[in-house]
Amino acid sequence: MEFLKTVCRDLRISALSALLMTYALASRNFVAAETRHASQQVEEAIAEAEAAPQQLSSTSRRAYADLLKLRTAAARAAVRAELRQQPANAGALLVDEGIDFTELVVSQDAARYEAVIDKQDEYLEQLAQLPRTPLRDYARAEIRLHQAVAQVMFDHEFQGAWSLRQAYLQVQQNAKRWPNHLPTRKTLGLCQFLIGSVPEGYRWFMNLLGLPGDTNAGLQNLRTATLHPHDFQIESQVLLALIRQAYQGADNEAAALADRLYREQPDNLLFSYLVMSIQKKLHHTDRALAAYRSRPTGPAYPVVPYLHHMAADLLLYQGQYAASTQANQQFINDYRGSHYRKDAWFKMYLAHWLAGNDAAAERARRQIASGGETVVEEDRYAQRFIDDQLPLNRTLTAARLQLDGGYYRAALSTLNRFRVTAATPLRDRLEEPYRLARAYHGLSRLDSARFYYQRTLSLSGNAPYYFAPQSALQMGYLSLEAGQKAQAKAYFQKALGYAKHEYKTSTDAKAKVALAALK
Structure with a gap:
């Protein structure tokens, strides 16, 4: 059930953004293309919004805003005061559950687990007794999804698998009953995309659970949820941005949004994390450290x-x-x-x-x-370092760290000191051209990058290391950028064809999403 842990680890980003990311404004690039196709649906969504109660109260909205800043104590005080006055309040129940779930995700504290699960069950029962509205149905699906993530996170995999199935069926039903409810589109799109990116070897299990995925439909639903204001538009925007960043390389767009949000809300710890995480992925070490050092601190924020x-x-x-x-x-x-x-x-x-x-x-x-x-x-990579008992090469290790930090010229200088001898292990012989490719790629010297990616592929054979599958993936992206779709498809398929390696889950997911987008 290890793959299910991976899926549910990714699904945490739906948990009222928990430790993960929110944006205040959608990227113009995300929204512009979708707007051309959605005017009729948007008009219907507005009419439906006026006809059925689906918005958070002003108090719950303020509590939710504090939650998105990770100011969980302030959020809890506000929403629980509202629940004392109005217990049958779907929005307040959702926000209150989200606070506890967020703290569980951030702390990873097993001592909190049972209390969180019990409250989720209690709130699901209360919601089942309320009149059916878009917000009530949305809250039920969200809380069940949070429960699935919590159960898998703390090693209750089979309960988590069943909860995931219940959540997905619920959100599918919600989408049929409330086809223009934008928050529902957000959750449906997230589930469709992440389940659709599950490795092929586990597709049988997802089919057995009745969990069909579709990455393209998932992106479409997420885009729809970003178009117009609603209480959960922020989550919709961040989910779309993060998925595009993680699976499609839309890094600069995500960075621009995160920087803007942080400037607008410097007291938002979540936005500080967003900037730090995205800049780290972009290999902008100095900017990422600046976000860490300037993050808001104090008793209003939990320990992260x-x-x-x-x-x-x-x-x-x-x-x-x-x-x-x-x-x-x-x-x-x-x-x-x-x-x-x-x-x-x-x-x-x-x-x-x-x-x-x-x-x-x-x-x-x-x-x-x-x-x-x-x-x-x-963690898998660290354990493999122990299991393989293969000494690391000091030069290649230093170069890898420099590359991860975005110090490409320094990495090239370091790699120039590497010398292959008769005693050089195969892993090191394969790592050197791969690191050279990454350095030249980072410097936008693409001809040199292609040469060393190809050299890595030709030398690797079926060696059980990640250098060849990553080279194939990068060659797929470079081919796609050059408009060579058939060649890109071949490289993405090649990336999928490698057996077990340290980063197979993420490599396969990216290749699978890229192939789906080519159809």
Whole structure:
């Protein structure tokens, strides 16, 4: 059921944005194309909105705004005051449940799990007794979806699979009954897209559960939900932006939106995280660290340990080994969950090893295998480092970190020091051309990038490393940019054809989405 954990980990982005991302304004590029096709539906949606109650109250809306800032205490105080006055309030029940769920996702604290599940069950029962409206039906589907994520997150996979099925069936029914309810389109689109991107090897299980996915239909529904104002438009916009960023490379659009939001709401911790996360993915290390250091802090905000883990990576890219170790140690000390622990210890190993502190590096290495799960790819990579017992090459490792940080010229200089000998392991022989390709790609020297991607592919054969599938994926993107659709399709299919490797889940998902878009 490991793949289901991956799906539900991605589904957390629907959880009133939980730890993940919200935007105040949709990108003009996202909206313009869709507007041309939606005028009639929008008019019907406006008429339906006036005919059936579906909006949050002013109090719930304020609480929701605080939740999106991760000011959960203030949000809770406001919405629970409303519930004391009006218990049968679908919007307030949804926001209140979202606060508890957000804190569970952020903290990963297993001690909170049972109480959250019990409250979800209680609120679902209360909602079932209320008159049917778009908001009431939307709240039921959202809370059930949150429950599925929580159950899978804390290793109750079969309960989570059943809850996911219930949530998806509910949102499908909602879409039929309220075809113009924009928040419903948001949740339906999210489910369609993420389930549609599940690896082919698990498609039978999703079909068995009655969970058909469709990435193109999912994107269409998400776009529809971004078009006009509604209480959950922010979530719709961020989900579309993040999916396009993660699966289609729309990085700069996402960055522009996140920067604008942060300027408008500097007291929003979620927006700080957004800027930090997106700039890190864009390999803009300095900008990402600036967002971390200027984030709002204080008793109004919960502890978010993962921010320190992200900062540790950024500091490692800059060669600030002591500061990186300190940030990861803070993450380990504050974090209550089981994910990213192996990755944190692996990064501490790298920091100590590159700094020449072999004794501390060995202590960190032993911690990698001592606990934590291998659901997320970063943890899987760290565990494979232990299992393979293959020593890392210091030059290639330093170059990889420089590339991750966006320091492409420095990485090329570092790679120039690498020399292949008769004793060089196969993994290192394959990593060198791949790193050169990434460096030239980052510098927009695309002919050189293509040469080294192709060299990686030709040398790799069926070697069980991620360098070849990633090279095939990047060659697919480059071919697509050049208008060579048939060639792009061949490369995306090639990327899917590689067997187990460290980043197979994300590589296959991106290739699958790209192929679907070519149809």
